[in-house]
Amino acid sequence: MARTPSNMLALGTLAPHFTLPDTVSGNTYNLNELCGKNATVIMFTCNHCPFVKHVNEELVSLAKDYQPKGIEFVAISSNDVENYPDDSPELMKETAITEGYTFPYLYDESQEVAKAYDAACTPDFYIFDKNKALVYRGQLDDSRPGNGITVTGTDIRTALNAILEDKNVPERQKPSIGCNIKWKL
Structure with a gap:
């Protein structure tokens, strides 16, 4: 299991715009449609990573706790599905339903969104304030698979x-x- 750290995008960076398909609803959304009144949490994630599987339940809990408070959550998978078929859009939808995601699970097929956010790993978290300025990037907490x-x-x-x-x-x-995000060759 590779251990890749976040790149730590500079605080104050404005959220890069995107338009991506949601694997659950089939709708296409852009950043402006998904922003919360108070803040927006952008999560780069995937289906197969043990680090993501380790925190999935807490991601759902966070969203349920904070969405009523005007904070929206967006999950994005940018992995190369040709070489990592477990991360295909069809299986993303299945994962979102099984895990009880209350937020969109978007597919970044071109990987351009991950590059714009300088995302490096799954999970990788970014919090943008109501003005879409980056105020937090980094870890969920200190827990990792197997560290107790x-x-x-x-x-x-x-x-x-x-x-x-x-x-x-x-x-x-x-x-x-x-x-690490599974980049296309």
Whole structure:
């Protein structure tokens, strides 16, 4: 299992625009349609990565806790499905339904969106404020498969709570660690 860290896009970066298909609804959405009133969490994820499987339940819990508070969640898979068929759009839809995703699970076939966000791993998290400026990038929490630490989402929750309380998000942020994005050759 590869351990690839986030690239840590510069804080303050404006969210790169995108238009991508949602594997669950079949609709195509752009960034502006998916932004939350208070913040937007963009997650680069996939189906097969053990790091993602380890946190899936908490991702659903986070969304259910914060969507009613004006924070939207968007999952994006940018993996090469030719070489990693477990990440195909059909199986993305199946995963979203099985896991109970309450957010769109978008397919970035060209991988241009992952490149625009400088995403490196799955899972890789970005939180943008109501003005679409990056205020957090990095890990969900300190839990990793096999390290014995309970998945809590504490780093993301701390950032989201700061936004909701109109406070600054702590600038000390740890990179996420996960499987590398499976780039096309």
